[in-house]
Amino acid sequence: xxxxxxxxxxxxxxxxxxxxxxxxxxxxxxMIGDAISHSVLPGIVIAFLISGSRDSFFMMxxxxxxxxxTVFLIQWFNQSGVQSDASIGVVFTALFALGVLLVSVFTRxxxxxxxxxxxxxxxxxxxxxIQAFGIDIGPKAVWALxxxxxxxxxxxxxxxxxxxxxxxxxxxxxxxxxxxALFHYLLMGLVSVTxxxxxxxxxxxxxxxxxxxxxxxxxxxxxxxSLMIVYSMIVGVLSAVLGYGMATLLDASIAxxxxxxxxxxxxxxxxxxxxHGIVWRKLKQRTxxxxxxx
Amino acid sequence: MFAYLFDMLRxxxxxxxxxxxxxxxxxxxxxxxxxxxxxxxxxGDALAxxxxxxxxxxxxxxxxxxxxxxxxxxxxxxxxxxxxxxYVTRHSRIKQDSALGIVLSVFxxxxxxxxxxIQHGGSGNQSGLDKFLFGQAASMVxxxxxxxxxVALILVILCGLLFxxxxxxxxxxxxxKGIGLPVAALDQFMMFLIVVAVVVGIQxxxxxxxxxxLITPAVSARYWTEKLGVMVVLSGIFGAISGFVGTLVxxxxxxxxxxxxxxxAATALFIVSVLFAPKRGLAAKVLERLAVKRTVLRDMQxxxxxxxxxxxxxxxxxxxxx
Numbered sequence: 352x353x354x355x356x357x358x359x360x361x362x363x364x365x366x367x368x369x370x371x372x373x374x375x376x377x378x379x380x381x382m383i384g385d386a387i388s389h390s391v392l393p394g395i396v397i398a399f400l401i402s403g404s405r406d407s408f409f410m411m412x413x414x415x416x417x418x419x420x421t422v423f424l425i426q427w428f429n430q431s432g433v434q435s436d437a438s439i440g441v442v443f444t445a446l447f448a449l450g451v452l453l454v455s456v457f458t459r460x461x462x463x464x465x466x467x468x469x470x471x472x473x474x475x476x477x478x479x480x481i482q483a484f485g486i487d488i489g490p491k492a493v494w495a496l497x498x499x500x501x502x503x504x505x506x507x508x509x510x511x512x513x514x515x516x517x518x519x520x521x522x523x524x525x526x527x528x529x530x531x532a533l534f535h536y537l538l539m540g541l542v543s544v545t546x547x548x549x550x551x552x553x554x555x556x557x558x559x560x561x562x563x564x565x566x567x568x569x570x571x572x573x574x575x576x577s578l579m580i581v582y583s584m585i586v587g588v589l590s591a592v593l594g595y596g597m598a599t600l601l602d603a604s605i606a607x608x609x610x611x612x613x614x615x616x617x618x619x620x621x622x623x624x625x626x627h628g629i630v631w632r633k634l635k636q637r638t639x640x641x642x643x644x645x
Numbered sequence: 646m647f648a649y650l651f652d653m654l655r656x657x658x659x660x661x662x663x664x665x666x667x668x669x670x671x672x673x674x675x676x677x678x679x680x681x682x683x684x685x686x687x688x689g690d691a692l693a694x695x696x697x698x699x700x701x702x703x704x705x706x707x708x709x710x711x712x713x714x715x716x717x718x719x720x721x722x723x724x725x726x727x728x729x730x731x732y733v734t735r736h737s738r739i740k741q742d743s744a745l746g747i748v749l750s751v752f753x754x755x756x757x758x759x760x761x762x763i764q765h766g767g768s769g770n771q772s773g774l775d776k777f778l779f780g781q782a783a784s785m786v787x788x789x790x791x792x793x794x795x796v797a798l799i800l801v802i803l804c805g806l807l808f809x810x811x812x813x814x815x816x817x818x819x820x821x822k823g824i825g826l827p828v829a830a831l832d833q834f835m836m837f838l839i840v841v842a843v844v845v846g847i848q849x850x851x852x853x854x855x856x857x858x859l860i861t862p863a864v865s866a867r868y869w870t871e872k873l874g875v876m877v878v879l880s881g882i883f884g885a886i887s888g889f890v891g892t893l894v895x896x897x898x899x900x901x902x903x904x905x906x907x908x909x910a911a912t913a914l915f916i917v918s919v920l921f922a923p924k925r926g927l928a929a930k931v932l933e934r935l936a937v938k939r940t941v942l943r944d945m946q947x948x949x950x951x952x953x954x955x956x957x958x959x960x961x962x963x964x965x966x967x
Binding site: 376379380381382384385428431432433434436437438439440441444445447448449451452455456556557559560562563564566567570571601602603604606607608609610611613614617621627629 | 681684685686687689690733736737738739740742743744745746747749750751753754755756757758759760761762765779853854856857860861863864867898901902904905906908909912915919925
């Protein structure tokens with residue numbers, strides 16, 4: 352049963368992250384996802400210190416505020432003349448450093464480990480359950496992540512057309528009257544909330560990996576956005592399941608194994624994808640050059 | 646506290662550690678300015694994360710915590726990572742940001758798998774390996790500190806010797822190629838220098854935040870000047886101050902990791918630069934705007950006066966028309 356809960360948690364993380372990751376990859380903002388996933392840490396710690404509890408609501412609020420602040424600061428520095436990648440680097444390292452420092456200073460009050468910040472404690476998920484009407488209804492993380500996934504699905508589903516145009520052609524989106532900035536911040540808000548919900552169970556690194564790697568893998572497999580989202584979710588869940596298997600085999604970090612598997616899947620797609628894979632393209636080139644020679 | 650600081654400054658071991666982290670900050674600041682101008686700031690982040698599996702494999706193979714073997718392992722991992730990023734962006738439709746994200750997270754994931762494997766294996770010598778994530782300068786052995794200081798110094802000297810080449814490479818690689826410089830080799834060499842800076846910084850600052858020492862001082866220095874020479878020097882000084890302050894404050898408490906403190910010191914310098922730098926700073930911009938407003942207002946007033954002197958009867962009518 353514990354295995355089931357862990358895999359379910361990881362799959363939920365994988366689904367929510369890869370859903371949003373598709374849009375990040377298309378808008379060339381993969382590193383902003385990386386930045387947000389690091390910079391929410393001080394938000395989590397401060398919310399924890401103020402509210403004094405691991406109440407997920409406060410944490411999500413605090414971290415979402417910091418997440419949006421990150422995006423805002425990055426854009427502000429970028430507009431005032433700092434290169435975009437450098438402004439990402441400055442903002443998130445500063446906030447992450449602040450978070451790490453807060454964790455190590457208030458290490459008694461904050462029940463967070465520095466290692467756990469990076470690679471989470473998914474192994475403890477099944478033990479932190481919640482109860483409704485006196486019945487144990489499963490781990491808290493599963494409910495929180497399920498809720499976040501539902502919200503993301505609802506928002507993306509409702510405004511699918513708008514998000515799609517914004518992802519492929521922001522200029523055209525602005526021209527036809529879509530509030531591009533609003534949808535940008537909406538997407539970033541969803542990324543922050545997802546990051547926070549995933550943070551405690553899987554840590555900053557798995558969030559980054561799950562945001563970028565499955566989406567990039569799916570990007571190599573299809574030309575349609577809807578299919579890309581479905582494929583990336585499948586890749587994400589697959590890496591969660593296989594990664595858990597690998598972790599139990601090797602007795603190593605679960606989050607680390609899951610990203611490793613996602614990386615292997617990406618390399619497989621990179622080499623063998625029917626439309627964009629290196630191998631097929633090389634073969635096609637060879638047959639074509641042979642035909643030309645003959 | 647001051648007595649403690651005084652003690653620390655007199656302790657020869659602490660002096661070495663302080664000197665080492667200053668030199669580390671100096672070298673990463675200098676290298677970071679070139680990386681910043683070449684729009685490769687986040688490359689440092691990816692390389693720093695990618696160094697982790699290299700360090701772990703080096704430890705697994707040799708069983709020793711010698712900085713020399715770590716350097717080899719991390720340099721190999723860093724070179725594979727840069728090659729991977731370049732290969733993926735060139736041979737598929739994946740853009741550089743995604744490629745960076747993929748390499749960064751996958752390498753770090755592999756690194757964590759290896760790290761937990763080492764920790765669970767319990768070979769006895771592995772304690773302190775987890776310090777690599779966030780750095781603890783105070784726990785360094787004297788020989789490692791000396792290695793770090795020497796390597797950092799060599800990096801700075803190399804940058805000084807190749808300053809002209811790197812300058813050309815940063816601003817106009819096409820021209821550099823045109824006059825016969827080995828651009829690809831220089832490019833790889835600069836990448837290698839960044840990898841070395843990251844690796845020697847691992848024990849003091851940690852892999853997670855090492856990239857900040859490459860990025861933040863350079864961005865801060867860019868606020869103050871338009872000349873590369875000045876920028877490199879300033880960035881080096883900012884880096885050295887950050888390293889010094891971070892190490893000093895981290896020595897005050899037993900549980901304070903050095904990396905985040907150095908990064909926060911660098912960030913404080915960055916905020917000062919954003920606010921008070923001449924010309925580009927926020928305060929200078931506000932003052933400039935006020936000055937422009939004042940001169941424009943004065944001119945307008947003068948015009949109105951002149952007009953009203955010339956045509957006293959129509960003056961009011963024209964103003965209404967404006």
